[in-house]
Structure formats: C-alpha cells, structure tokens
Amino acid sequence: MTDQMEKRLADFVLYGSVIAVLIFFYIPIATLILFSFTQSRFLSWPISEFSTRWYGALLADRDFWSSLGNSALLAVLATVFATLLGIGGAFAWSRYKFRFQWGFRILTFAPLLFPQLLLGVVMLLWFSVLAGWLNLSPGLWSAVIGHVIYITPFCIVIISVQMQGYDDTLDYAAEDAGATRWQILREITLPLIWPGIFSAAIFAFLLSWGNFYITYSLSGSTRTLPTFVFSGIAVGSSPIYPALATLTFLPALVLIFAVGSLRKRAARRRLIKIAEG
Amino acid sequence: MAEMQKSWRDGALRLSTLPLLVLMGLFFVIPLIMTALLSFQGTQYYRLVWTWDLNVWTDVFSQIHYWKIMWRTLTMALVCTLLCTVLAIPIAYGMLHRLSRWSDQITLLMVFAFLTDAVLKTFGWVLFLDRSGVLNGTLESIGFPPAAVNVLFSPNATMIGMVYNLLPYTIFTTALSMARIDRDLVLAARDAGATRLRAFVEVTLPLAKPGIWAGAVLVFVLSLGVFLEPKVMGGGTSPLAAELIRQSFETRVNWPLGAALTLVLIVIGAAVLAVAGALAFWQARRGSND
Numbered sequence: 001m002t003d004q005m006e007k008r009l010a011d012f013v014l015y016g017s018v019i020a021v022l023i024f025f026y027i028p029i030a031t032l033i034l035f036s037f038t039q040s041r042f043l044s045w046p047i048s049e050f051s052t053r054w055y056g057a058l059l060a061d062r063d064f065w066s067s068l069g070n071s072a073l074l075a076v077l078a079t080v081f082a083t084l085l086g087i088g089g090a091f092a093w094s095r096y097k098f099r100f101q102w103g104f105r106i107l108t109f110a111p112l113l114f115p116q117l118l119l120g121v122v123m124l125l126w127f128s129v130l131a132g133w134l135n136l137s138p139g140l141w142s143a144v145i146g147h148v149i150y151i152t153p154f155c156i157v158i159i160s161v162q163m164q165g166y167d168d169t170l171d172y173a174a175e176d177a178g179a180t181r182w183q184i185l186r187e188i189t190l191p192l193i194w195p196g197i198f199s200a201a202i203f204a205f206l207l208s209w210g211n212f213y214i215t216y217s218l219s220g221s222t223r224t225l226p227t228f229v230f231s232g233i234a235v236g237s238s239p240i241y242p243a244l245a246t247l248t249f250l251p252a253l254v255l256i257f258a259v260g261s262l263r264k265r266a267a268r269r270r271l272i273k274i275a276e277g
Numbered sequence: 278m279a280e281m282q283k284s285w286r287d288g289a290l291r292l293s294t295l296p297l298l299v300l301m302g303l304f305f306v307i308p309l310i311m312t313a314l315l316s317f318q319g320t321q322y323y324r325l326v327w328t329w330d331l332n333v334w335t336d337v338f339s340q341i342h343y344w345k346i347m348w349r350t351l352t353m354a355l356v357c358t359l360l361c362t363v364l365a366i367p368i369a370y371g372m373l374h375r376l377s378r379w380s381d382q383i384t385l386l387m388v389f390a391f392l393t394d395a396v397l398k399t400f401g402w403v404l405f406l407d408r409s410g411v412l413n414g415t416l417e418s419i420g421f422p423p424a425a426v427n428v429l430f431s432p433n434a435t436m437i438g439m440v441y442n443l444l445p446y447t448i449f450t451t452a453l454s455m456a457r458i459d460r461d462l463v464l465a466a467r468d469a470g471a472t473r474l475r476a477f478v479e480v481t482l483p484l485a486k487p488g489i490w491a492g493a494v495l496v497f498v499l500s501l502g503v504f505l506e507p508k509v510m511g512g513g514t515s516p517l518a519a520e521l522i523r524q525s526f527e528t529r530v531n532w533p534l535g536a537a538l539t540l541v542l543i544v545i546g547a548a549v550l551a552v553a554g555a556l557a558f559w560q561a562r563r564g565s566n567d
Contacts, residue, residue, distance in 0.1 A: 014371030025390035028401025045414030088293030098283045115502020126308035206392040245397040
C-alpha cells in the first residue's frame with residue numbers, strides 16, 4: 001500500500017467514524033422531536049399531519065407537572081450537596097496528603113464502580129430498615145441521598161482536574177501577607193477553581209435530572225420525569241412523550257452550551273493574563 | 278504541584294473529608310453489609326423472616342435458570358464493552374486529529390446527547406426501529422417490502438441500546454488520554470520510517486492505554502446492571518440479571534433472594550475486573566522487563 005492510499009484510507013475511517021457516531025447519537029433524539037409534532041394518536045411513520053396538540057395534552061397533564069417539580073427539586077438538592085461534598089473531596093484527593101489517603105480515595109470512588117441499579121437496590125434495603133425504625137417511607141429524601149452518593153464521585157473528579165494546574169505559591173504568598181486560612185480559601189483558592197466547581201455543578205444537575213435507575217429504586221411512590229416516562233412507555237406508547245422529550249431537551253441544551261462558552265472565556269482570560277504578564 | 282501534608286487532627290482535612298466519610302459509611306458501606314446479611318434470611322407470605330440460614334443460597338446455586346441469566350448478562354456485558362472500546366478508538370482519534378477545528382462543538386454535541394434522559398432516548402429508538410417506525414417507513418417509501426428491518430424486541434436491539442447509552446463513556450476517556458499524547462512522538466516515529474498505521478499501533482495506542490482501560494472498566498460495570506434496554510428495546514424476551522433482581526424485589530417480594538442475586542452479580546463483576554487488572558499488570562511488568 002502506498003503512503004497516499006494509506007492516508008486516504010485513514011481519512012475515510014476517521015472522518016467517517018466521527019460523522020457516523022454523531023448521526024447514531026442523534027437518531028433517537030431527532031425521532032422524538034419529529035414525532036412530537038404529529039397529529040395522529042399513533043406514532044407511526046410517515047407523519048401524515050402535523051400539529052402541536054400533544055404539547056397541549058402534555059401541559060394539561062397533572063402528573064407531568066408534579067414529576068417535573070420532583071425532578072427539579074431532586075436535581076437542585078442533589079447538585080448542592082454533591083458539589084459541596086465534591087469540593088471537600090477534591091481538596092482531600094489532590095491537594096492534601098494524609099494517612100489512609102488511598103483508603104479515602106477508594107471509598108469515595110467506589111460508588112462509580114457499581115451498576116447503578118445495584119447501588120439503588122442495596123441502598124433501598126437499608127432505607128427500608130431505617131424507615132421501619134424511624135417510621136418513614138422511602139420517597140424524595142432517599143432519592144436525594146442516593147443521587148448524592150452516586151454523583152459526588154463525578155464532582156470530585158471534575159474539580160480535581162481543575163486543581164491540577166493550581167499554583168501553591170499563591171497560597172504561601174497570601175499567608176506571608178498575613179491572610180487567614182479562611183481568607184485564602186475565599187479570596188484565592190475558590191475563585192481559581194471556580195470553573196471546575198461550576199462544571200461539576202452543571203454535570204451533577206444533569207446527571208441527577210436524567211437519572212433513571214437510582215430514582216426508580218429509591219423514590220418510593222414519588223415520580224420524577226424519567227420514572228414518569230418509564231411507567232408510561234412500559235404500558236404502551238403514548239403520543240405525549242415525544243413532546244415531553246422535546247421540551248426537556250431545551251434546558252439541557254442551554255446549560256451545556258453555557259458551560260462550553262464559560263470554559264472558553266476562562267481560557268481566553270488566562271491567555272490574556274499570560275500575554276500581559 | 279506540591280501537596281500539603283496534613284494530619285487527621287487538622288481542621289481543614291476533617292472539614293473536607295469527614296462529611297463525605299460519614300455519608301459513604303452510612304449509606305454505602307452499611308447498605309452493602311446489610312445486603313450480605315439479608316441474603317441469609319428467609320421470606321414467608323411476602324414478609325421478611327430473620328431465619329439466619331443458607332436456604333436462599335442453596336436455592337441460588339441449585340437453579341440453573343439463574344445462572345443462565347447471569348451467563349447471558351456476562352456475555353452481553355463483555356460484547357458491549359468490546360464494541361464500545363473498539364469503536365471509541367477511531368472516533369476519539371478522528372475528533373482530535375481530523376476534525377480538531379470542530380472538536381469543541383463535537384464534544385458539546387456528544388455531551389448533550391449523552392446527558393439527556395436515557396429513558397426518553399431508548400423510547401426514541403423504539404419509535405425509530407419499530408415495524409411502522411421511521412426506518413421501516415422510509416425504506417418502504419423507496420421500494421423495500423414493509424417492515425424490512427425487524428430488529429426491535431430482540432437481543433440485538435438490546436445491544437444497540439446498550440452500546441448507544443454507554444459508548445460516550447469510552448469516547449470521552451479515550452479522547453482524554455489521546456489528547457495528552459505528545460504529537461512529536463508520533464512525528465518522530467514517522468520520521469524514523471514507520472507507516473501511519475504502525476506509528477498509530479506502536480506509539481499512540483500504548484500511550485492511550487490508561488484512558489482506553491478506564492472506559493472499558495466503566496462500560497463493563499454499567500452494562501452488567503442494565504434493565505432499561507432489555508425491557509424497552511429487547512421487549513423483555515431475554516431478561517438480564519438486573520431484571521431478575523428487580524423482579525425478586527418487586528414482583529416476588531423476596532428480598533433475601535434479591536440480595537443474594539445482587540451479591541452474585543457484584544462478585545461476577547469484581548472477578549472479571551480482577552482478572553483484567555491482573556492481566557494488565559502482568560503485561561505492564563513484562564513490557565518493562567523487555
């Protein structure tokens with residue numbers, strides 16, 4: 001094989017695979033968006049008549065609104081706790097050195113190495129025992145704990161990556177200048193790792209928002225959007241779900257592009273600083 | 278980056294680790310222990326009875342049915358892991374070195390597809406692959422017979438769903454470690470007369486190994502626990518272990534059995550990871566002795 005032929009073949013495989021995978025990733029998403037505008041009760045192709053009637057039907061569905069509220073509450077609570085714990089965990093992971101650090105790392109990373117359903121089931125057993133003692137029943141509170149256990153390791157990893165480039169001499173300089181440890185944390189460390197914290201929070205929110213397995217096992221009779229959809233499509237496909245999908249895609253899209261542009265801005269500011277310095 | 282040596286008496290260390298340790302202890306370690314203990318109990322009339330015997334375990338080991346499902350789960354997980362790992366390599370490399378101008382946008386598109394609700398996406402696949410779905414409808418309109426592609430509600434559909442939902446993990450980890458490779462090493466290999474393919478196989482791939490392994494491990498673990506894809510896309514015709522576990526908790530209300538099956542699946546997963554880890558370690562040692 002000549003070099004030229006080899007290059008052409010490589011180009012074909014590489015360009016082709018990226019384009020193919022993007023199409024593959026968007027097949028179900030595009031299908032849902034298309035079907036959300038159908039007039040018919042049956043979701044079959046081709047769509048003979050377009051309408052927005054299923055959006056109306058969806059917005060009039062009370063179960064939809066209650067699961068939307070539950071999803072939002074669950075995601076906000078899980079994001080706050082997972083991000084705060086993730087900041088602490090990231091310090092302990094990558095900035096400190098202490099006895100039993102390996103044990104700490106393994107313990108805080110282990111939930112990622114469990115299939116989510118098993119994590120949920122294992123916690124459900126314990127929560128049911130607890131609930132029996134405390135006279136509670138599993139609901140949103142247990143789902144929040146489950147989400148925090150599962151999502152915190154992701155936050156630790158994302159914030160730790162941001163800490164990789166952290167210059168410790170800044171801390172020492174501030175200390176020499178008489179700053180207290182709290183001041184150093186607030187004025188120097190946190191602003192510098194802020195992009196990492198922000199990305200971790202967005203990631204946590206989306207992971208919690210879209211989570212199915214853990215919510216399914218832990219939320220009792222409380223429904224979030226994924227479990228609401230699952231209970232609907234397990235019975236038979238209803239035409240409101242494509243509309244639901246299309247509506248919930250929008251906030252996720254906005255959040256993800258917000259992170260993208262924020263990262264780019266942060267990178268540009270760093271470049272400007274280097275150029276000026 | 279210099280790391281700060283801390284003692285356990287240090288306030289900052291306690292503040293950053295103790296809440297996490299308490300949480301993981303209370304809601305991760307204790308539940309695991311609970312699960313192990315529960316597997317030695319029994320049920321009567323849908324109620325848990327604290328019997329402390331091995332009945333559930335003798336049941337699990339005597340019924341071939343459970344092991345058939347475990348075996349199917351393991352083979353599906355391994356095939357899915359292999360597919361995701363191999364497919365991710367050209368995709369990650371192409372993103373970084375052919376479409377590098379667009380790599381930010383491509384990454385965002387992938388992240389978006391990855392982070393949207395898996396239940397909805399799986400449902401989207403059903404609408405696409407259905408007998409009267411987008412694919413068959415389009416094929417019919419250009420002259421194919423009706424329902425030409427009949428893949429939905431079969432193990433193959435399950436596999437499509439699993440690869441769809443898990444492929445992003447291997448793409449991201451592989452791309453991350455490929456992005457860190459010093460391009461000069463590849464150019465040096467090319468200068469020394471290596472063909473493109475040889476430079477890729479002997480320089481890029483070995484250096485990207487950590488990311489490829491990390492992605493494979495993640496996908497393997499996650500694919501052991503799927504029940505969404507087998508149920509929604511596979512049509513429940515060939516259930517996997519997670520479905521079995523879900524049924525023993527929900528339908529049969531037999532918690533000790535569910536706990537025992539959960540432990541079996543965890544042990545199978547851990548055993549495969551241990552073998553893979555030992556192989557990787559052995560290979561690395563042999564490599565360094567050369």
